[in-house]
Amino acid sequence: MIKHIVMxxxxxxxxxxxxxxxxxxxxxxxxxxxxxxxxxxxxVGIDSSGVDYACDVVLYSEFASQADLDAYASHPEHLRVKxxxxxxxxxxxxxxxxxxxxx
Numbered sequence: 132m133i134k135h136i137v138m139x140x141x142x143x144x145x146x147x148x149x150x151x152x153x154x155x156x157x158x159x160x161x162x163x164x165x166x167x168x169x170x171x172x173x174x175v176g177i178d179s180s181g182v183d184y185a186c187d188v189v190l191y192s193e194f195a196s197q198a199d200l201d202a203y204a205s206h207p208e209h210l211r212v213k214x215x216x217x218x219x220x221x222x223x224x225x226x227x228x229x230x231x232x233x234x
Contacts, residue, residue: 132171132230133194135203138186140222146181152219153177153188159212160190166208169199186224193230200227 139156143149157175164173172193178185194200203209 133197133200134226134228134230135190135192135194135200136226137190138224139188139216139220141187141219142221149187150177156188156216156219159215163208163212167203167206169194169196170203171195186222197229 141149141152141156143152154177157177160173160175163170170192172191174191176189176191178187178189194203
């Protein structure tokens with residue numbers, strides 16, 4: 132299994148504007164459920180800590196294989212979401228890793 136984690140810092144002059152952008156981002160990603168083959172799990176979290184070094188939103192998703200993650204990257208629905216959220220962010224961080232069975 133491949134785990135794909137992305138975190139964003141969002142545009143906005145006020146906390147309320149960043150919260151509104153976070154909700155838009157979350158809605159866009161939630162719309163992918165059931166539309167992308169190989170996407171096993173998707174969850175979006177909006178930061179509640181309020182600390183100045185925290186990202187605003189995190190995406191946690193799981194894929195059956197690296198090939199499924201690669202297909203997701205170019206899937207038309209994922210590309211649609213990327214267009215929808217492109218102007219909302221000021222920074223993006225990503226980690227992909229293969230989940231190993233516990234020893």
